[in-house]
Amino acid sequence: MNTLLTNARIATMDESFSIIESGYVFISGKTFKQIGAGAPPQDVLKQADVTTDLKGKWIVPGLYNTHGHAAMTLMRGYEDDLPLDRWLKERIWPFEGKLTKESVAAGRDLAMVEMIKSGTIGFLEMYHLNMDDFASRIEQVGMRAVLTRSVIGLCHREEQDAKLNESADFAARWDGAANNRIHTMLAPHAPYTCPIDYIERIVDRARSLSLPVHMHLAETKKEVDDYHTSFGLHPLDHLVEYNLLDDTSWLFAHAVHLEDSHVSILAKSKASISHNPMSNLKLGSGIAPVMNFIQAGIPVSIGTDGVSANNTLDLWQELRTAVLLQKGMVQKADAISTQQALRMVMREGANALQTGQKGMIKEGEEADFIVVDHTAPHLQPETQLHSHLVYTAVGSDVSDVYVQGHCLMKNRELLTLDEEKIRYEVNNQYQATVQSL
Ligand SMILES: [Zn+2]
Structure with a gap:
């Protein structure tokens, strides 16, 4: 599976904390195969099975x-x-x-x-x-x-x-x-x-x-x-x-x-x-x-x-x-x-956690990252990306989550967990436990 995400602002968190203001990440299997500024080249576009335009959202390490x-x-x-x-x-x-x-x-x-x-x-x-x-x-x-x-x-x-x-x-x-x-x-x-x-x-x-x-x-x-x-x-x-x-x-x-x-x-x-x-x-x-x-x-x-x-x-x-x-x-x-x-x-x-991962967006590393929706008022003006992540971001700004190239959440919808069922079950189990005390 080859996944291409375009039109993203990328906080690589690499050694020099570089930010790609508008770029793409191309994921092949579980790995970042190519990361770059601007639009993806033709050969990358051809290889992609799924392409998503992030419309300026931020890609950040998980x-x-x-x-x-x-x-x-x-x-x-x-x-x-x-x-x-x-x-x-x-x-x-x-x-x-x-x-x-x-x-x-x-x-x-x-x-x-x-x-x-x-x-x-x-x-x-x-x-x-x-x-x-x-x-x-x-x-x-x-x-x-x-x-x-x-x-x-x-x-x-x-x-x-x-x-x-x-x-x-x-x-x-x-x-x-x-x-x-x-x-x-x-x-x-x-x-x-x-x-x-x-x-x-x-x-x-x-x-x-x-x-x-x-x-x-x-x-x-x-x-x-x-x-x-x-x-x-x-x-x-x-x-x-x-x-x-x-x-x-x-x-x-x-x-x-x-x-x-x-x-x-x-x-x-x-x-x-x-x-x-x-x-x-x-x-x-x-x-x-x-x-x-x-x-x-x-x-x-x-x-x-x-x-x-x-x-x-x-x-x-x-x-x-x-x-x-x-x-x-x-x-x-x-x-x-x-x-x-x-x-x-x-x-x-x-x-x-000794995962062997580096916690950065980097070619050759496993594709673990999150997508942050940049549109909330508390993230404006958008310029200071690192500052906003530390001082104003909240969990609900995260729109997508990927681990090893697999998407676990897309546009706030969980793909591997049934949130509604879990919410119901948690409330039932809590009441049952309290009643048994
Ligand atoms: Zn503890």
């Missing part, structure tokens, strides 16, 4: 959400005003205890609808239920994903080992699946839910399988203070004491309560950070020292966390919040440039 719990989308708005520990214990865990195969699937379908409709093409899922079902579903839907069957180790050794085996078997089974759109990691939930010797066994297994490790880290001050009280040190220092940062590719979510010494430690490791500003603000957890990470050379990407703590999967909102927070925190208007900001949800996101 977005990556590097930390979340898609199943928890069913819990949107379920509790808005509790801190993390009480939020989990009093509201979220009891609700999750009543989830069924059907309700988990409904939440995840809703998450994929919301992500595609706001321009997200790839995401990380950290969860413990029905992961094989989700992997199969993603294979059909056509998104990219990093899937982790996460584990909590507050149980006896046999149960810990059974969970780890299940997690590692799942990871081995699905890594590279769905035409290399699905990748996997191992994922201890957090230091406060996994004893250090359990994390050590998980990391050992990840090393033997050559898989990265994903974990919540230092999300709240209370969690770090409690850890100090129990073990006499910060959870990251505990990982260092057990040599768990060596020879391992870590992706830490949150990383809000870290000292300068921790930033130095992370800079020397292969770790990267998924920054989740809206969840951290909403749960009253704090603001991560993102500028310190960036200045130390630690890669930073953006995640929404679960919708139950956000309450949206719209990465444009998340990105804007991240940038504004850091500018205000360090009192520097040039703390993060618009181009740097965009890279956090594009290139850095792709790198964090």
Whole structure:
């Protein structure tokens, strides 16, 4: 299948952030075969099976959400005003205890609808239920994903080992699946839910399988203070004491309560950070020292966390919040440039998820991109494309979404998910779950 899109404004997000003011992209199979300014040459026109005139719409790399719990989308708005520990214990865990195969699937379908409709093409899922079902579903839907069957180790050794085996078997089974759109990691939930010797066994297994490790880290001050009280040190220092940062590719979510010494430690490791500003603000957890990470050379990407703590999967909102927070925190208007900001949800996101993709529109790369409708009033005057994407774009500006050359949404209509049916199912499953509490 050869697809040609003409008359587009193309934000390549390549090394020099070049913009093609009016041009075309020609996709052959899953790859950008030719990208150019002006009208496509005759030989390209002849090869195209489908040609679409974008009438000035913008072609932009797709977005990556590097930390979340898609199943928890069913819990949107379920509790808005509790801190993390009480939020989990009093509201979220009891609700999750009543989830069924059907309700988990409904939440995840809703998450994929919301992500595609706001321009997200790839995401990380950290969860413990029905992961094989989700992997199969993603294979059909056509998104990219990093899937982790996460584990909590507050149980006896046999149960810990059974969970780890299940997690590692799942990871081995699905890594590279769905035409290399699905990748996997191992994922201890957090230091406060996994004893250090359990994390050590998980990391050992990840090393033997050559898989990265994903974990919540230092999300709240209370969690770090409690850890100090129990073990006499910060959870990251505990990982260092057990040599768990060596020879391992870590992706830490949150990383809000870290000292300068921790930033130095992370800079020397292969770790990267998924920054989740809206969840951290909403749960009253704090603001991560993102500028310190960036200045130390630690890669930073953006995640929404679960919708139950956000309450949206719209990465444009998340990105804007991240940038504004850091500018205000360090009192520097040039703390993060618009181009740097965009890279956090594009290139850095792709790198964090270790997809092998570059997060750019470039010949030879896989054809992952979104089309942004440029006609909304908040995108006028149109000149400052990068600025508008960071500071004014919203999810509903995205009109089309492509992954590996396959169209997942055209003119706001989803092609691989039944949105109306999913909306109906989500509301039914939510009511059934609440009634069973
Ligand atoms: Zn999380």
